[in-house]
Structures are given as C-alpha cells and as structure tokens.
Amino acid sequence: MTFDVAVFTFGLPILLKGLVNTILFCAVAIVFGLFIASLIALCRLSRRWFLRLPALWFVEFFRNTPFLVQAFILFFAFPRLGIRIEATVAGIMVLSLYAGAYFSESIRGAILSVPKGQIEAARALGMPYLRAMRRIVLPQSLGYLLPATTNQIIGVIKDSAALSVITVPELSMAAQVVLGESFSPVETYIMVALLYWALTAGVAALMAHVETRAAARVASPTLARVGMAGKSQ
C-alpha cells in the first residue's frame, strides 16, 4: 500500500469547506433541536394525553429507526406533497428533528431529577410554569443536562455524515468530490476522519469549559460536584 501525499495538498481545501458546512448545518440543527426537544419534553410530562402521546410517538419513531431511513423518508415526502425542497434544507430539518428527539429525553430526565415539590412551591408562590422551569428547575438540573447534551451534540455531528447520501454538501460529501478528482479513498477518508475527530474533540473541550463556568455561576448540587472534582485534580 502506497500512501498518496498529493491528495492531501489538493484535497484539504475542499474538505475544510465541507467541514465548515458540517459545523454550520449541525449548529443550526442543534439550535432547532434544543427548541423542539424542550417542547417535546414538556409535552411528555404533561397530564394531557393529547400532548403526551404524540410526543411519545415522535420520540419513539426517531429513536427506533435509522437516521438514514428518516432522511430518506423526509427527502422523498416533500416532492410527493408537491413541495420542492433543497437537499440541504431537508437534511437540516431531519437532523433537527432527530436531535430534538434525543435531546428531549435528557431534558425530560433533567426535569425529573429535580424534586417535584420545588416546582409546586414555585407555583404556589405564584410563579408561572415556564418561569419556574427556567428559574428553579433548569439551574438545578444543569449538572445532569450538560454532560448528556455534550454526548448528544457529538452524536449529532457524527450522524450528520450520513446526510451525504441525500447529497447534502457537508464533509462526507466533500470527500466524494475529492474522490472524483483523484482516486485515493483511504487517504481521503482518513483525512475526513481526522477532521471529524478534531471537531468532536473541540466540542467536548468547549462543553467541559462551559460546565466549569456554569458550576462557578449557578448554584446546582450536581454541578458543584463536577466543579469540585475539576479543582481537586
């Protein structure tokens, strides 16, 4: 096996452009995903069955089918409904929904990790439900929420690679462009893997930083422990 070095010099700019797109698409999907997830989590904790059940089905569908198949269903559903849609838009949509389903589980767990009496007390003091969630529940559950979200963000970045199959121009798609010019698949895909690795490691480091910052600013029993552990090392 000979290693083709030339592909590095000419392939890298194309791949870096793909990496930027991957970061962009994932960032958008994560923002939308967190929004969807908050709604779904609140619906799943609702007493009303017509909120609870659809939210449950939504989560179960996205967690029990392959992301690739979800992408295909969405990608082909729009033309069938007579709506023309770009692959990139369809890709970001399916990634947002997918992320939303997974995020919602950790948000639900985080909400449940705070004793129910606290929210009841806040409500009794006249605080609206959503403000009680933001002021009382959220700060206390951050120690649970942040590590779980970090893992899921990394998962979203990794799974977004499959979007190249529906021709979304992200990093994996860029690899195919490079391969079209010079056939050195091993070198190209190793380069792509290294770029993904750098990205996920970067996100992990960033989120660890956010966690320590949050621990310093928010009074959370779970986060305080994380912060202490960080200091003693």
Place this chain on the structure above:
Amino acid sequence: MKLDFHVILVQLPWLLRGAELTLSVSLLGIAFGTLVGVALALALQSAIRPLVYLVRFYISFIRGTPLFIQILIVFFILPSVGIDISRFTSGVVALSLNSGAYISEMIRGGLTSIARGQIEAGRALGMRRSLIWRRIVLPQVFTVILPPLTVEFASLLKYSALLSVIGVVELTRTAQQIIAATFKPIEIWVTVGVLYFIMCFSLGMLTRRIERATAVYRLN
C-alpha cells in the same frame, strides 16, 4: 397524496429478506464486537504503557469519528493492504471494530462493580490471571453489562443501515433496489421504517426485561 399499498404487499418478502440480513450482520457485529471489547478492556489493564496508550487512542478515535466514515475506511483499506474480502465481511469487520470500542468502555465500567477482594481471593487460592478473568471477573461483568449490551445491539441494528453505502444488501439497500425498479420511494421507505421500528422496539422491551432480571446483581 395517495399511497400505493399494493406495492408494499408485493415487495414485503424481499424487504423481510433484507431485514434478515440486517439482523445477521448486526448479530455478527455485536458478537465479534464483544470479543474486541474484551480484548481492549484486557489491554487497558496491561502493564505495558505503549499498549495502553495505543488502545486509548483507538477508543478515542472510534468514539470521535462517524461510523459512516469508519465503514468506508475499512471497506477501502482492506483491499489496499491485500486482504480481499466480501462487502458483507467488510461490513461485519467495521461494525465489530466500532462496537468493540464502546463495549470495552462498558466492561471498564462493569469492572468497577467487582470488589477487589474477589480478585485477591482468587490469587490467594493460586488461580492464574487468565483463570480469574474467565471464572470470576467476566461472568459478573457480563451480567452487569447485559442491558447496555442489548442497547448497543439495537444501536448497531440501526447503524447497519449505513452498510448500504458499501453495497451490503441489507434492509436499506434492498429498499433502494426496489425503489429503483418501482419508483415508489415513500411507500417503501415508510415500510422499511416500520420494519426497523419493530426490530428495535422489541429489542428495547427485551432490554427492560433483562434489566429487571439482572437488577439483583447490580445492587451493591
């Protein structure tokens, strides 16, 4: 939007055959992945520092990069070093290498649940290291990690859809072939989604049963 249910009925036997291959490729993946996981977990306990660093590097690489890219690397790298294997085998290798890294992390977690005294007792009785692992450590670790192992199996079953890209004719690839012939993407993809859902959802229920059955071993 009108759905053509007839095409689903006609193509269902082919899709089921694809689902069978999906099941077998992920079963093989989890089986060999468990072997890889045990090997990696053992290597992490080793006194040879470079080996430990190498294994940590490997686990970090697998966990930090998409399985999609790993599948492609395995598919292209094996022929280029002169190993000629089928697409199916290449897929199994990729899935095993991937799940092995995750399983080794589970085993590492499971190891902490075993009291040190048990291993010391084994030593005191004159058991060799390999015998202690085989008779004392691994049986307990596997009881503890059985629920996460079934979760990993379900995950592998979903991710095996990516093998369609290297031409393994599992459920997703079968669907693509049928769509190329019938031009009914929505009907076929929804059916495929339902088939995956049935498989993964049943595995999820199995996980909860195993969790209940092995809960007693996780109390300490």
